[in-house]
Amino acid sequence: MKKISLISIFVLLFLYQCSNEKKNITNNNLNELSYVGGEGDKVNEELRLSKEKMWEEANRYKAAITDTTFLQTKGKMSEMAINPFTGNGQNQYYALNQVIYLKALERVKKHLFIKDSLLVCDLKSGVEIRISEDLFQYIMDLLKNWNLGIKEGKYKIVKTKNNSYDIEAIPQ
Template sequence: MRTFTVLLVTASLALTSLGGSSEPYRPNGWYYITSGTQDSLSADPIVTTKDFASISLDSFLSERTGEMVYQIAGRVNDQSIEIWADATEQSIGKHIGFVCNNKVVCNPLVNARIPNGYFAISGEGPEFKAMYRQIQEDIKNEEIASEHKKAWEEARKLRASITDTAFLKTKRPMSDDAIGPYNYHTGLNEDRAYNQTVYTIAIDRAKKFLSVKNDQLVLNLKSGAEINIAEDLFQYIAGLFDDWNKWVEEGKFKIIQTKEGYYDIEPTPQKRNN
């Protein structure tokens, strides 16, 4: 059933190649063609590559030209299916254009409403492989951006829900990576927004038990249980305060007292060498 659907969409688009540049710059994606000329594209896209859910690349040898013909088959994401269906219905008997790197790559004639979100981009030339990789990257970058946005929205809700007595624990053992900006292999945030939120709240709790002796910070706690935080989180924060003391000794930071009466550090102005 899935194969039949893809073939139906490919046939209904009847893709043909169209070269040339479009001005001004437009994001990669599908556009209405508003007149018979290739530069007459709608100002706003129907969907962009950021709205694509997945793509695949196929190729075959053209009997007419002897050149390889490439086809990128794909589907828009669930949020864009209705937009795509309505746009193709409005464009029946008309052409729409796919733009990549500010060039119209193809201008298929739409023969039917496409309700399932599928599309195809066809043409000749090895640049299609590079375009395929670029679209894949666009899709991946959008997935990462959406995942980060969702992670931080949930983290903000978490912060608002945590009470002064709530037990604090990160979703994985506390480490530099657990509170890093993202996974350096995948680019995803994963649980780091959650962990960073828990970590910053835990630091604020621990700061209330700092005192100063001989120009060094002293943490007047023996364990995380005393402030209702996980022990691995407590040990990590205790290590952070040790680092603060080293930076104070080196003259890079100085100890300050906040308006709330707690101790913290701030950078010491460094003399510039003329």
């Protein structure tokens, strides 16, 4: 009797679990099915497409830049100007601004020389190399930071293929 009672209890528990399973609701009407990936996936896809478009435009501009092109970022040159996102969302000009900034940096690097183991620029103004003053000042501040890193032993000066100077990080 004890054995039958135990078996009965297990059978009842099993049947209870089977009847208590979550019910899956299905819809066989394909016209009514909607995307279940979530709003985040849609936003990510929109951001990806937007980024792709920005880089296409930036690369078209890059291909059109000549030595006589005056370089000026959209908005004042700053860290925010070249970051993909700002506090207000996506920065629609970051790709273009990065292209402009890097081209301006190339122009400045052609005017660097070494003095007392530090990088020195012989330019006084951005106008000399056809870049905006705010962009020029941003790069001069960058140069100060590089020299600080050189003094602290974080960077070393290297000569580039086109006979200008750059820095490399020293592994710590």
